[in-house]
Structures are given as structure tokens and as C-alpha cells.
Amino acid sequence: MKINKKKNAIFIMLWVIGSALWVLLYKESDNIEAVGTSLFAVGGALWAFIQISRTINNSSGHRRVFWKWINRGIAANGAANGIWLAAALIGISAFPPSLADVLWLASYILFLCALLYQLFIVSREPVISIHMFNVSVFMIVSTAIIGHFFTALALELFDYSIINSVINLSFLLINSTLLFAAGYLVYLLKAKRDIAVVCILIAAFSFQSVGDFHAAYLEIVGVAVSPGNFNDVFWLAAIILLGVAATYEKIGLWEHNWMIRTDIKQPFILFPAAGITLLILFTFNSYEWRINILSVSIGIILLLFVGRNYIMNKKNSNLIQEYRHLAYYDSLTGIYNRTSFKINVDKAVAVARKEKTELSLLLFDIDRFKVINDSLGHHVGDEVLMETAYRLKNGLPYDIYRLGGDEFVIIVDDVRGNKALEAAAQVKKAFSKPYLIAGQRISITPSIGISCYPSTSRDSDSLLKSADAAMYAAKENGRNAFVFYDEKLHKKLSRKMIIESELRQGLIRHEFTLHYQPKINVQTLEVCGMEALLRWNNRKLGSVSPYEFIPIAEESGFIKLLGSWVMNEACRQAQTWKRNGIFQGTMAVNVSVHQIKYGDVLTMIREALEKSKLAPEQLEIEITESIMQDVDATSVIFDALRAHGVRVALDDFGTGYSSFHVLKTLPIDTIKIDKSFIDDLSGVKEQSLVKAIIDIGRHLQLEVVAEGVEEEVQLDALAAYECDTAQGYLFSKPLTVLEIEHFLSQHGSKAL
Template sequence: MLLVVTGFSLHVIADSYSVYLDIAGSYTQGTLADLLWIISVWLIGTAGFYVKEDREEPVWEIEKTFKKFGNILPYASTIVLLILVTLSYQWDLNVLSIGLFIIIFMIIARQLYIVKENDKLIDEFKHLAYHDPLTGLKNRINFEEHLDYEMQKCRDNSAALLLIDLDRFKVINDTLGHQAGDFILMKISKYLQQILAADTQVFRLGGDEFAIILPDATKEKCIKVTETVLDKFQKPFSIHGHEIIVTASIGISLFPLHARTYEELFKYADAAMYLAKDGGKNGYRFYDDDLNQIMARRMRIESDLRKALEEKQFKVYYQPKLELKTKKIVGMEALLRWKHPELGWISPAEFIPIAEETGQIVSIGEWVLNEACKQNVSWQQRGLPLVSVSVNVSVRQFQQGKFLSVVEKALRESGLQSQFLEIEVTESIMQNINDSIKILTSLRKKGVKIAIDDFGKGYSSLHMIRQLPIDTIKLDKSFIDDIDDEMQLAMVKTIILLGIDLNLTVVAEGIEREYQLNKLIEGHCHIGQGYLFSKAVKAEKMEKILKDNSGVYLQK
């Protein structure tokens, strides 16, 4: 390309010189202009001889060289012509000619200045297009191009993609504000740049998601880098007087071991990252064949969830809640079950998180609420004991903004009196505490009871008791499992006494052994549920339990 540019430049110079000779009336054949024409044609022809089939790499150099000469050439030609014209006048210029030359030079200088400023502006726009404005890291567009380039470069070697997603970052944004979230993102970006090697690229893909591309990667190298990152994240951030530790989940896929295309490599790292989150967060996971089967099943469940409600594959089961001393049934919890036509029974622990993630929990939860209310009314109309039914509610149902009207509609259409409905929520409603308090307060005013499920499992549970309008706290099963441990028993008794002092009902979940029941009674816990009394059963079997005058049902 350089030969072509040089050839054309000589051709322009030859033309300019020829024009000058014509103006001076001294042009003859065999002058310097003819020699320059011949040389320019020879250079252009020689350039064609060196053309290669694969010109993928030189493209950028060609464009830059052409742009450089293309910008300068018009102004250089103008200056050459002005010099030639001056020579033709034998430097005998009048004031008008000098003024004209000055104006032309000023125009050229102005244009060169504008070109320079435009180049700077283009560079700034290019930087913004390829970098994240908050952290200064390279962005998703840059990431896609760089990952594809790295895979091309490492065809005989290996490369690794590490996808990093911050755990519970949305809670930080919602509770401390977006400025605090931005501060953490900037700090984490600096951490990543400090601990990574110079040849390792780090990117911010958006939100709280980052990516690292490791060249010449082995599994051992990936583990070392990942553990270094996770260890660095253990350092707390101080924001507005709060000490906050931000953990991360990391998914890892290797090229070419796991994938040979950008799309597959990213998809597999993303899948591994989500599995790391499901495994308890603050960890990492490599992609493997087993993970591929897990993700295939996950995608199947996500897809089939959409039609499960329409095809009536869901069932509502009921687990009784008993007064621990008398064994009298005082309520029941409605629990969702799914029998897939091909996969069989699918655990709620498997499909409910997927439903929450995809937003399908909103329509599913509304259906469960309606079914539970209708069933309770049906039992009451047949003269069975008047007990309340508890329905679990996801934070996604709160966030969709229509939950209050959904509950009102369920009560109105079923005819159930509000005091026989209890709504169970978890601490995740703290993500938007102000709206949650408004909704729960409105429900309590209508007579609906409110319970905090899995109490003691989350870090903000005590804070919730002070703020939220609630009637009941439910002790998480994890407390009951280890109640034979003295420290655990002391903690359980403390929570029970706290609930009693706050005039709250305390319900123990997951009671499976007689010694657990006895310890809870000794600790003044009055209500409980679990396999010791009954597992969750169909509506027909629950009706049989309610008909028993003693209200006792022990699982045989």
C-alpha cells in the first residue's frame, strides 16, 4: 500500500510541475515531470506484484496510512501550487497577491487545526464506545472483540473466561442507594486491576457483572486467580458508617476444552457462574459435562413452567400446624407441588427459584393464593374447624405493584374471611422496605395476618421485627435440626422469648423427632409443624385430618 501511495503522490507532483511548466511556457518532452510519471506508474505496478491473498492483518495499517496522506495531500498540493505560482511571477508579488496568500495560509492552518481537534474528538468517542464510563474498564463491546481475538490467537494454546457476578448487590443499591453501589463498583474495579497480571484483561459487562480473560490458562492458574479475587473481596467497604463485605460468584470456562466459539464460551461460563450462586454464593465453579446436563434440565424446567399452569400440572398440598402441647390443629400451610408429565415430581427447591428468576412466580403465586382461599372456604362450608391457611409470597409478587389488589380479589371471589388468611414473607422484602411496609400495613388493617418465614436465617431479621407490621415469626428448620446442641438450644430459646416479649406468635418449622418437640415445649414454643406430625398432603387427606375430633395426626 505504501508503494501505491508513493506512486500516486509522485503522480500528483508530476502533474503539478507540468502545470507550472505550461504556465511558464517552457514545457518540453523529457523533462523531470515525464520521469516522475514513469516512476509513479512503475511503483503502482510493483505494488500489485506484492498483493497477498490474506490481507486481514494489514487492513488497519492501510487505513491509517491512507488517512494520514489523505488529510495532508490537499493542503500540501495547494502549498506546492502557491509556490509554483510565486516562482512563475519571479517573486514579483503585489500587495493583493500577498494578502491572498496570507488568507489561503490562514485557511489551511484553520483547517489543519479543525482536523486535529476532530481527530481528538473521534478518539474520545472511540474510548467512550469501548470503555465503561464509571469504572474506566473496557466494556462489553470491547470484551466481545477481545475475547474473539484471544481465541483466534490461542488456537494452539488455551485461554479462560472468568465471569464474576457480585452477590446481593441489588440489596446494597436498594438499601444504601446507587451512589454507594457505584462506589463499590469503582473500588472493585481497582481491586481487580491491582491483583491481575499485566497481560490479563478485565472488563465490566454491565451492572454488577465483570469478566476476566486469562491467556495461556490452565485449570491451576484459573483456581489461583479466582481464589485471589475472592480473598480480596473479603476486605470490607466502609460506606456511610456501614461495614459491608461484598462477595462474588465466579463461573469459569476454558478454550478450547469447553468451547470453540465466543458464544459457547460465554454461555458456559455464565451457566457455571449461576450454579456457583445456587451453591451458596461466594465461590466459583468450572463448566463441565455434568453442568451441561444440569443446565439442560434447568432450561427444560424454565420452558415447561410456562405451560404447567395452563395444563393444570400444579397441585396445592397442605401441612398442618399444631399446638405443641395439645396436638390440636390451629392452622395449615399451603405448599406448591409440581408433577411434570415426563420428569415426574420436581422439587420446589428446584423450580421455585427458576420461577422467581423468570418472573413466572407472579402468576403461579396468584394461582396458589386463589386455590388456598377457595379450599379453606370449601372446608368451612362443610363444617370443618375454622383454621387459617398460610400462603408463601415471593418478593417478586410484591415488586409487581398489584399484590394488595390480588389478595383483595382472592378474598372477595372465594368468600374467605380475612382473619383466616395468613401471608408468609421472607426478609427479601427488605429490598424495598418502604413499599413493603405500606402493603403489609394495608393487609393487616383488612384482618390478614402476616408471618416472617425462615426467621433467624438472614442477617437483617431483628431489624425487620422492629420495622415490619407482623403477627408471627417462623423459626427456620436449620435451628430445629441442631437443637440438641446447647448453643443452638440457647439461641432457639432466646428467639422464642423475644417473640413472646414482642407479643408475636412463634412457629417452629421442620420438627421431625420427639426430642425436638420436647425441647421446644420446654422453651415455651407453642406452635409447630413438621414430619413428626404430618408431611404436606393432598387436599383430600388434609380434609380427613381436619375431621378428626382430636385434631391429632401423626405420620406413620
Template sequence: MKVPHTSAAGLGRWLTLANLASAATALLVASVLLIVFQFLLLRDAMVEDLGVQAHIVSDNSVAALLFNDGRAGTETLNALAASPSIQAAGIFTLGGRQLASYTRGRAAPVAAPAPSLLEAGHRFGVTRMELVRYVDSEDVHIGYVVVRAGLDRLYGRLLGYIGLTLSIAAGSLAAAYLLVRRMRRRVKSAEAHLHYLAHVDPVTGLPNRHAFNERLLFALSRVDRAGGSVGLLLLDLDNFKIVNDTLGHQCGDRLLELVAQRLVDCLRSADVICRIGGDEFAVILESDAGTQGALISAKILAALAEPFAVDVHDIYVTASIGISVYPQDGANLETLIRNADTAMYQAKNKGKNAFELFRPELDQRVQKRLSLEVNLRKALERGELELYYQPQFSLKDGSLVGLEALLRWNHPELGMVSPAEFIPVAEESGLIVPIGRWVLCTACRQVAAWREAGLGDVHVSVNLSARQTKDSQLVEDILEALRETGMSPGQLELEITETVLMENVHANVELLQRLQTEGIRLSIDDFGTGYSSMAYLKRFPIDQVKIDRTFVRDIPGDGDDEAITTAIIAMAHSLGLSVVAEGVETEQQLDFLRKAGCDIMQGYYFAEPGTPERIQAFLRNSTVPTEKIRA
């Protein structure tokens, strides 16, 4: 059964008519009451006026009645000619005999009053009224005067009042109509503005998340009725936060506006694009969704590859896109969106600037990730996290110069979970902050324990994540750990990756300066994988750089990696920084790095990461066998 539908415009007209009808009814009732009230006032005034005149006639008729002088009575009545409303009058004895009479024009003479009139004093007819007054002599009734007046003047005055009242009512109704129309226009304007705010993104002018949900539901219902498919593209701009942090939100908003324009240009007229979040867009493909999703995604990535001119900046933006198709990738809106989101994050995990079609196995990966997060939340409480330590050796004399604390997760059922699996989960979920705090405190306590065991003052390096650098309590947590364990700030080295440093350069420079002021050593981890340059190195107050293992792995033999490694070492030394090479696993790698001037080695060639118990052997004999480091 169809549900009757009333349009907003039709409803507005009915509301206008209802308001006007209510106003008209109120005015009509008020007018009628006023007219009735005015009629009663006029009638009472007429009764009072006739009563006064009848009283005068009564006083002047005493002698005529006492002496039965009809002529004198007639003269008295003739004085009523001055009152145009009086039609006739008469003087009567108590027995009802008429002593004298007066008539105006062709008016009929008055007759002796009926007993009811004598009792009431006056009565009204349709066109006239009659009034009677007794004539008294020494407080004794000797007769009475009857006066009859026409109601023409009363009706005339009443009609004039009715006309005035109706004119005022009509004017009020017209004013009410104009006011209602004006109010209705304002309401419609407010409704339109509210609808705009509810459905349109103010930055890009695109439909927002609310409108996206409505349009996607409509598209899915159309497929349910007529068949076909609907494609959904979820697009997330890669590293957009860096633009906001470095250039400001105004530039960020302008960039979003330009991105939206390019996205619109990439789509067909039937497609719908919406902005559903800060840097997230959604595209609804309502035809040929199964084949067009990948083509349009590729077109979008190509369009975004060109730089965006924002003020004086040329900004490069990439995107990660996830694609799902209804009905095969989801039976309802929520599932379709979730699966597109899953595909989008897979595109990000593949290195960003890519698109990914949803596949069932991707959902399995998401479920695995969720399970991993749930278990990771309990890992700290259950004591499943452990710290391993990997020694670092001086290439100059083979002495052990420090240890890097490496996080390990020993799950009772899953066994040793790879850091490559759980560290990204901890970072995304925010668990990295409490975990990082635990790593820092545990490493400092272990160094204190080794010192108490007579193993000397060991230097330890701890990695900081992106989330930790944004934690307002970070510096206080570090200083508290040092105070609690009695560890010297110079024994602690904090490693931060290039990518993390570049997320918010100004804030990170301030953070590093504060840490350096406290005497803590600072190192750039995975150097060479991000924004490696002399300019960036000069900006950050650091003591050391670590060459990423990806460059060490293929040397010697890979000319590019050899050139990059040599350049990093030379660049760092020119700024007075020491250099650590991680991932050293062969003698050939060691020889190349020694010749290039590298300062410190770390890798399986020297020692694997070990538990605190295993690492004590290196602390008791803190040099590498001489055959491993040859001058």
C-alpha cells in the same frame, strides 16, 4: 492475501490534504474567473476611453479634412499628448491618404487601417490596441481617425489586481488550512471521546463489554495462531442489589470502583479485566490459563473478604466466579462465555463466595434447567400445578389452628417435581409472579369451598416470594381474591422469608404495614437463617415467626440448635409474637419445643401435606390425638 491497512492518523492526514486541495482548487478557479472578468472590464474601459478621445479628435478634424489642412489636423492630434497611454494617432481621408499624424517618443506612426479594422472599430494586439472612428460632415463620411494605445497601463493594473487576488486567495487558503486543522483536532477529540465511551466503563474506568468482546476475540485468535490457552473468569458480586437499595446508587458506584481496584491488584500485568454489567466483571487470562484460573479466583475471593470503606459504612462483599478455558471448554467466544456463566451460577448455587471450574456435566444441568423452565411455563395452562395443605396444631390444646398451602407440580412425564427444583427456576424466570397469584387465588377459593361445605372458617398461610413483594399489583391481587371468595382477611396469613424482607427494608416495611392495615396476618418464614435480631423484628409489623426446620431437625442433642431455638422463642414472645416450629417429626422434638414455650407445631409427626380431599378429615376432627400432645 493481506488487506491493506490505513491507520486512523494517516487517513486523517489524507482527509486534511484532500480538503486543502479542494479549497485551493476552488480558490484558483475563482481567482482565474475574477482576473479574466477584471481584464475584460479594464479592456472595455480602455476601449470606451479611447473611443471618447477619438470622437473628440474626429469632431475637431472636420475642417482640416474639408480644407485639406494638414497643419490644423496635426494641432488637433497633438492634444492627445495629455493621454500617456496613446502611442500614436493619425487622420486619414477616405482614400487612405494620411492628412496628419502624432507619435509619442520613438513609437511608430499609425498606418491606414485595414478593412477588417474599419469593420470592427477596434482590435487588440499583445502589447497595444488600435481604434478607428469615422469623421462625418453632415452625416457623410469624409475620413477617419486612427488611435493606437499601449497596453502597459492595462497590464499594470491587471498585475496589481492579480497580486491582490492572489494575496486574498493565499490568505483564504491559510485560513482554510488553519480551520481544517482546528476542525480535525475537534474531530479527533470527539473520536477519542466516542472511543472512550464505547470501550470504557465510566464508573470503574475498566474496559466495558464492547472492549471485552474485542479483546477476548483477539486473545482467541492469538491462541489459534500460536497455540496455548485463554482462561475466562466471570465474576458476579453476591447480593450487590441490597447495597444499592439500602445505601443508594452513589454508594453502590463507589463500591464498584473500590472492587475494581482490588481486582486489578489481584491480576498479572498480562491479564485483562473488564466490567461487563451492573455487578459483573470478566477477567481474561492470556497465559497459563489452565493452572492460573483457580489460583487467581482464590486470590480474588480473599481480597474481597476485607471490608470496603464507603463513606461512613464498612461494607462486606463476596463474589461468585465461573471459570472456562479456551479451547477445551468452548470452540468459540459465545460458547466460552456461556460455559463460564454456567460455572458461575453453579458457584452461586453452592452458597456463593466461591469459584467453580466449568465441567461438561454443568452444561447438562443448565439444559435441564432450561427444559424445566419451558415445561413450567406450560404447567399453569395444563393444570399440572396442585396445592397441598399441611395442618398446624396448637401446642396448648391440640386444636387445628391453620393450614399452610404448599405448591406441588405433577408433571405427566416427570411425575412429582420437587419444589426445591422448580421454585428457584420460577423465581429466576419471573414465573413465580403468575404462579404465586394462582396459589393465592386457589387457596382462597378452597377455604371458601370448605366453608360452604360446613367445615368452618379455616385459616390458611401462603408463601410470598421476593419477586412477588416487588409486584405493584400484589396488594390489589390479594384483596381481590378475598373479595371474590368472601374470605375474611384475618383468615389469611402471608409468609415472607427473612432474606426477602432484608432485600429492600424500607419498601417491605411499607408493604407489610399496608397488608396489616387490611387485617391480613403476617409471618416471617425460615426465621433464624438470616438477619435474626430484636432490632429487625421490631421494625417489621408481623404477627408470627416460624423457626426454620434446619434448627428443629437436630434437637434435642445439638446444643447450638437448642440454644438458637430457645432464643428465638424467647425473643418472639418478648415482642408479643407467636412462634411456629416447622419440620417437627419426632416426639423428642415436640417435648423440647413444648418446654421451650413454642406455640404452634407443624410437621410429619402430626400430619403430612395432603390434597384438599385428604385434609377434610382434619377439618372434621380438628384435634390431634391426646397421646401426641401431653401437658
């Protein structure tokens, strides 16, 4: 709802000025004056109630609750003024504490509840939790000082009743607390509009306090307080300003809660200290050194200090314990974490070095844990980790550490005999029973790497590194096993590290070359194609087998650069031969599964063809059949290649993931029968199997290539089975560019 600030301001000014003029005009007529001021007061309360109700309807969260408390106070105030109006109408000019006084006091308490509620909400933040304590101290100090001077004076000089004194004291005390609490909120709040709203509240409570303190003064000097004096103008201004504050907040969009500053510091201990110092000074100057409200208040504040310090110390102790647990324990499984492991393994190595003993480290993880996470969900993976930690903790006499992910480690100190082997057997036993997770039985196995001090590692870092290497060696050995880190494994890893570091330099130094092996039409014995095969002759290592360096290139991510070089070089060479009239057939290039999964193979091939100007139909991509694990994703890539004109061949067919159903739907042009089938062609079963593969390929209109043909009898059998193409040492080994050109010039179109 749009608020007309100008109209509101005019109404407020006219209403308050009207009330003041009424007091001036009819000051000689108490009854008329009282009726008029009471009407103004009731009308002001009604207007404020309506404005605040609108704000409540347009707000939510803590703001809504805050304004509800304020509006309850407005309602109580309006009811009290209604009683004053009724008293004026029936001619009562003054009367003792009554229902009106109770309602006014209730309205003040409700206003205070609103502010204390807001302070309580912000005090949930640790940085400002001290504020409720400060407000409590202020209330005690105010009660003590006001009570000491006002109540004593009222009782001794004017023969006030205890009830009358308490009520008047309550008004003054609550007014002081309202101003203090509102001022506190101004300091805490962040948004300028919120600060402006609270400043309007402070102005309202200031007018209210002026009226109350003046009324108290009149009571002290013996003037009865009744409807129809300038105090009513101050009280009316206070009520009107409360409505203005609500109106002001309704303009614009607001957060559900008031925004609190985050840069608050805590010099607040000075305030309660100043308060208790002030009380002590008043107590020193109080009469006859007897127990009075000042000395009692000092005692209460001291008890508050003691209680607050006790609570804070307890909270700090709990926080320290919580932080310690977070620092040294795994949040998911509750066992020790990497930080604890680092501390304890360093201690264990130091003790072993000092006492000249041995210790072992068992590092293990869960085999195929990623598959569990990806297929069953991460919540199942978390349950597997928690169950694993529980089994290990209850099944092994060692501390268990979780390093992260699915990796766990055990420190076996003071190793004697086969203690490390026994620990490994205990770990495997903990995994032996199937896991029952989310109603499913899951069989889980560990791969364990074991390193020893001081035989294979000299410090904690090398211990962990060696155990990690041994663990991955266990995975390479088939998983569900344990491997000791030894000299043989050390040499293997050292060579692997050298290969990895030399790969990039080898590409820069032009150490990689392509060799080419011809593919032969079985029926005509003509050269119909070439397969590009990568070779590496390193200046440090000499000739390195592709079976050794390609897996390392895949693992390190270098295969992307290396594969791009191979594709560009093979396409360039094929186009050169075509341009020179040396060779017109297809060029087959191997692409690894890793390139398909993690590289932009389509862009790589497209750029190589554009750069070399080779026709797409002269390029054939060979991919091992392990790619068939993800048929859907593979089909998308194969379809894109074939749409571009590039042929696709499935290499090593029959060795792992072959499925005739998948073969029927997979978008390929060629299947290559693995060499292992060709080697055993002398057997009846092997002949039948090869013939069946060739027949299936022919019926699916796929080219069939036989790899590893080394003997005439194998070629004769393939010709009899109507195999399309063959390659192998019977025709030629892989040759360099010059050698293959010489081969083609000698044999012409015939390979034999």
C-alpha cells in the same frame, strides 16, 4: 415595555421626510442646509441610541452583547454628526479627513464587530464553522477589487493622498462586508422574528452603502463632500432603521441567543472558490502583469485555504481519535470496553482454533456492589470501579475489559498448566486490600467464573455465557470464590433452563396442585388450621421440589403469576370446605419475599378474598423472616393486611434475621419455630431455647407454632412449654384435597 409601532412609523417617516425637504428647501444656502441636516442626523442618532438602550436592558446573553456593539456604533455616529453640526455652525463647508471621519469609520467598524461577533458565536457549531472563513474570503476579495479600481483611479486621476484613499476605501469595504455578513446571518437564522430583525439591518446598511458609494463618486468627480446633501438623508435613514430593528426585537419573549438552523448543509466551498476565480480573472486582465493588490489577495486566500485545511484535518484527526477512544475504551475507568472485548475474544478464539491451543475466560464482578451503590451513593460506586480498574490494570499481565456495571473480564490465551488458576488468584489479590473511598474503608471481594476453550465452549459467545453461569455459581457458593464451568454445572444450568421454560406451561397444563398439612392445637389435639403447600408434577421432569422451582420462579419473575394462582386456589378451597361444613379453621398461605418486594401483594390477596368470598380472618399469610431486612417497608404491608382482617405469621423464626426488638414492634400474629430447633429438643440447651421462644411469644400475645413435629416426645415437651400449635409428620404429611378430607372424616376434630 409595550411598543407603539404606528407612532414609531409616523415619527420615522416624518423625520426622514423632514430631512429630505430641508435639503430641497435650503439647497441654495449651504450653511443653513448643513445645520439642518446635521441636526436631523444628531436627533436620529439620539433616538436610535435610546431605542437600542431599551432593548439592551430587556435582553440577555449573546443578544445583549450584539446590541451593545450596535449601540456603540450609534454613539460614534452621533458624535461624528455632532462634529459636522459644529463645523456647520462655525461656517466650515468642507474639510479634509478629520476626527469626524475617524468616528464615522469607527461606527462602521463597531457595526461590523456586532455582526462578526454573532457569526463567531454560531461558528462554534461544527456544521457552520466554515462561515467565518467565508466572511474572511469575502473581505479579501472586496478589498482587492475595490482597492484595485478605486484607489488606483483616485491616486492617478485626482492626486488623492494615501490616507484619503484608504479611508474612502475602508468605508466601501466595510459596507460591502456588512451587507455580506448580514445576508449570511439571514441564511443561518431559524426564527422568523430574528430573520426580520436582520433584514431591517440589511436595509439600514443598504441605505448607508448608497450614501457612501455616492459620496465616493462625488469625491472621484471632484465634488467636495460636506454637510447638507442627499447623502445625509441616506445616512439618516440607515441610523433610524438600526433603531427600528432594536425596537422590533423588543416585541415578545425571546431566547437569550439567536436560534440557528440545524438543517444547514455545506456547499459553501463554492463561494471561496468563486471568489478566488474572480480574482484570477481580474489579475489576468490587470495591467503589465506586475505584483498588485489582486495578485497579493490571491496569495492570501490560498494561504487561508491551506491553513483552513490544516486546521480541519487536525480537528478531524482529533475527532477520529476521540471517537475511537469512545468506541473501544470505557469512559469511566479508561480500560477496554465490551466492543474491544468482542473483537479481541473473537481473534483469540480464531488463533486458538488455528493453532489448536486452549484459552480461558475469567468473568468476575464485585460482590454486593448494589449495596455499595444504594447505601453510599453512586459516586462512591464509580470510585470503587475506577480503583478496581486501576488495581487490575497494574496487578495483572493481561488486558482488562469492563463489560458494563461492575462486570470485568480477562482473556487468558495459550493456557498451559494452571495459568487460569494463577490469573484467578491474581484477581483475588487485587481485591485483597481494603478500599479507601471517601474516607471510608470498604472490604470488597469478587466472584469469578471461568470458562475454557475448547473443553467447555466452542466459540466466543458460549465462552462468555459459560463464564457468566460459573460466576453466578460462585455467588451461590458463598461469594469471594471462583468456579470453573464444567459438565456438572452445565447439567445444573440445563435443568434450570428446562424448569424455567416448563413453569409457565405447567400452569397452563394444570400441573400444579396444592397439598394441605393440618395444624394441631397442642393442648386439645384438635385440628385448628391448614397450611397450603405447592406441589408440581411435570410431564418431562416428574415431581419437582418446591425448594428447586420456587427460587427459579422468583428469579424469572414468574412467581407473581404462580403466587396469585396459589392464593386464589387456597382461598377457594378454604371457602368450599367451610360451605360444606368440612373445615372451619384458618388457611395459611406462604408468600415469598420476592412477592412482597416486587409485586402488589395487597391487591392479590384482596382480589382472592373477594373472588372466593372467604372471610379475611380465616386467611393467614406466612412470610419468611428474611423480610425483616427492611422492617419499615414490611411494617407498612403487615399493617395493611391486619387492618383488612388477615392474620400474619413469621415463618422459619430463629434461622436468620431474628431480633427480639424487631419482634416487639413488627405487626404480626404468629411466629413459627423452625424445624431445626424441634429436631434437637433432646438437648438441654435446645429445650431452653425453644422454651424461651415460646415464653417470649406468649408474653407478646403471639401465637406460637412448632414446625416439623415428628415424635411423641417432641409433642410432650411442647405441651409442657405451653406451645399453642404444632404441625408435622407426627400428625400428617401434606395431603391432597381428597386425602385431607378423608383425614378429617376419620379423625373428626382430633388429630390423634
